[in-house]
Amino acid sequence: MESEIHIHPDAAKNINKRANEILSLVHEVQPVKCTENSSFKSERVICHDLDEHEYTVDYEERIDLKDAERKFIEFSFYIGGRKFCLDKDHYHLVAALSSQIISCFCNKISKKISIQLIYNWIKLNYATNYRNIIFDRYLEEEARRNIRDITCYIPIANLEIEESFFVGKHELRPLSEMVINEWAEKLSSKEKNDFSNDTASLIEDIRREWQGLAVVVCKYNSDEYHAHALAREEASKIISILAIFLREITIPNIKISLGRSEGNDFISRATSISLADNRLTIYKDFENRMTSVPYHRIDKKYINLLNDLCFEKISCLLAKEEKSLNKFQERTLASLFMYSKSAFTSEPTEKIVYTLTSLEIILLKNDSEPI
Template sequence: MAVANREAGSQTHREVTRRVHNFVAGALTLVEHTRKFMRKNYSTTPMLDRYQAKIDADFKDKPLVGFVQGLRNYILHNGLPNSEMYLHFQSNPDRVEGGTLETGIHIRTLPLLEWREWSAPARTFIESCGEVVDIRTFAESYTHSISSFHDWLQSELDQFHSADLEELDRLQESLSRLEAAAKPGPAAPVGAKVSSGEGADESEQEFSFARSRAAALDAAVNALLHKVRKIELEPARDDGFPSERPIAVTLTDDEIISVPLVWVTDTGGRRALVIIHKDGAHFGLDEETFAEMQALTESVVKTDWAHRMLSRGFVEKTTIKWLQDNFQAENTKSLAETIAKDGRDAVRPLELWAPIANLEVQNSFTVGPAEVATITKAMIERLESQALSFAPQQRDSIVGLFNKLRESVQGLAAVVFRMRAEAGRIEEEGGVVAKTIVAFLRFFSPAALNFPAISANALLGSEFVPSSNLLILGDGSFSYKEAILAPNMPGWRISEGALKGMRPGLDAVGGLVRPEGLSAFALAIRSSLLLFSTGTTFANPIERLSYSLSSLEALLLRHSAEPADFNVAERMGLLLTQDRAEREAIARNVREAYRLRGRQDISPLLPREMGSVATFVRCAHNVIGTALWNVDRFGTVSDFVNSVERLRSQSPSTSNRNQ
């Protein structure tokens, strides 16, 4: 601030302002890239749910986060904020130097608050700062929270991919050994015999492990057995008030048919899984040891036969049972033999029926590896008769169970998946297949094209139907109201005639149910279908827009560095029409969709805006459908986009012939 340093001070001022611009721009870039990365790579895994829950807990409606993200939009629309250099002197007669001198750069809050587009949390942050926003304070606080989040995310991803990372380490070790073996070594003496040996390449039949693998499993589980320790439980904490919730069920020791597995916190503050209760004491595994057991489980299910027929839950349960049975035993059994024997006993041909909420079908039909069929009255009656013949003494309980089944699932369509496996494995494999097929079906549902209608078709129990539950009390009176808040949620019935029209599309999506072996373009279409389908389940139009736009970006952008709104608008127009005026109308509609997606307020959309969303959803559906019909023509998204771009130079007649 000294006169002699004026030029240096001005340059510092400009540099700080430049860095503020880059900071908030980078903040939003990181948010978008992380979101796209997670949706692209983890859309069908529990990892995405944990990621979103963490985002909601750490960042949703937080004033600081709202301010940083809002400042990016402020700079984009208004220019750089009104910052100023300052000098502050604080007198202090008790000090030799007479006081302290502070200089810096801050942002005036009053000009900021004149902008009307701040979100409520962002405005709260600005108002809490008083007259000025200190740049260093908000930048450091935001950076700390983002760094903490990404440390958490990296840790979660490392844990999620622990088996893959271990496999990578093993492959790298194998490669190192192969490279070492490839190096010239000392010549063997004349007449010496070379042993072929036995190792990981030894063939494995169903329900048997190669000797080398069996030995490794038994060594690993015996190491785990020595890590089972006594767990001193942390005393239960009293939160200070009794609960008014009614007790749903009370269990006694006689009703517990197996040893309960319970995660607890010990007296040292460590998390542990109690697996053994003996002589009034508790024994179990620390979190680190449990992670070792999970690695052992992954090594088992990587074998071909176990991967096809056994679930991770089955292997984990068998391993825990082995630890329980062999705890403090003089001689231990072979875990490899135990898994093979128990697996042979548990594996059999099975059918998984996954009911679909609010869907009825006239005739059954196939979609990829599964079938969609009706849970008929005759089917439930047949199952009830079988149950009664097995346990006639429990007639009342069985009849009550099947009456509940009639009420909840009879007449609904279900995804039917068949395989030879144990029960947990068909739940794992069939559950993913069923969820994917239901998502694909939603793409052909009436709700997919008719916004603001939303789809309530999902695996039964996971459907979302927004409702209101209100209790109104008055003098000597009360009322209780339940109401569905989404009237545009009709059930869906697929007749034989409707099925004929859907059949070509169902055949196309059937090949996308399993991702293994798909081309990069087919995987992009699969991701696009799942995103668009998820959007049909949301009543909030902004959420519907967000998923629909993301589904289009998966198909119409060569890479994440391409400007999204411009290229999506241009390429949608090229795909949907050759008329210039219609293309421009489509481009305006897409730009409106991006604008609406960025709205930060919670006010409802105007009727005109709702109509714009409806138009956009129909156009998006048509684009995804066009890509689906051409799934076998292109290998990558870039190939598809290049073909779309070539439509720009074609005449209408030529384009119509080639589509």
């Protein structure tokens, strides 16, 4: 189902101006003539003549061409054997336009997709030999194709639960055999020809790697990359809160899909299974490796016990929009997230620091006052 996407006229005028400014900075790169090495003749076959059909743009590799220090180098593409380029000195203009695009679509689109759209629009203008593709109309059309209702499932490593329950706005659910069978049936019933070997292989991968684990279920209306980023952050917050109450998931370095980045408040690496428009996709931020620790199980009795431990009140707090939280509620959540970090470290000193910092956040009235 297509999303109702419209850019405000004033915003459209502004982004069109910025896009055309970037377009004017794209320039043709003159080919560098190779000089013959007179020392000896090489017998290595290192190149061949390319025709225009062999010039392609792979956005995964070329859009954010970076050096070893992760600094942007250039965006380039080929049209009819001619190379065109946007230099690194102008990348800040692309980043600024990307941020404005995200704002126009109410944060329903990811930075990656927005930058892809900018570069693709540039290439289309050069490919058509005349510059008459209006940027805001192009954006609206592409946004309708990318923004959709998406359900993301974030597996939790080494954790099984007996029944579903809510944490904040999202549900913690067992990824059972029945659920996976429903996915397979839904995907195959759309059109028999569409249920390819790749889809069948994907279903089998899910059965083998994640069937039986608990998953955090998040629903969004956005592009898939943005949904994945939002889901992994929400899932990380949920697991951080659960770690305070459930000893089963307090094993050091065991969190969502086994990933934990040092020094980050929330996990930046996770596996996400997304289902949208009868299409199944798996996003992995890193190579998934199951650990040798045993699987832990949370039964109905323990789930019911959580409410006696004030879990329900914290869950309601987590469900609120950030803007609606008062100062005390903000401090409470901040202290809980900080305290939960002690559950995911095996260093006694770190445990003490995280615990004391948590107490400092919630108890001290003056932010600058020491413990």
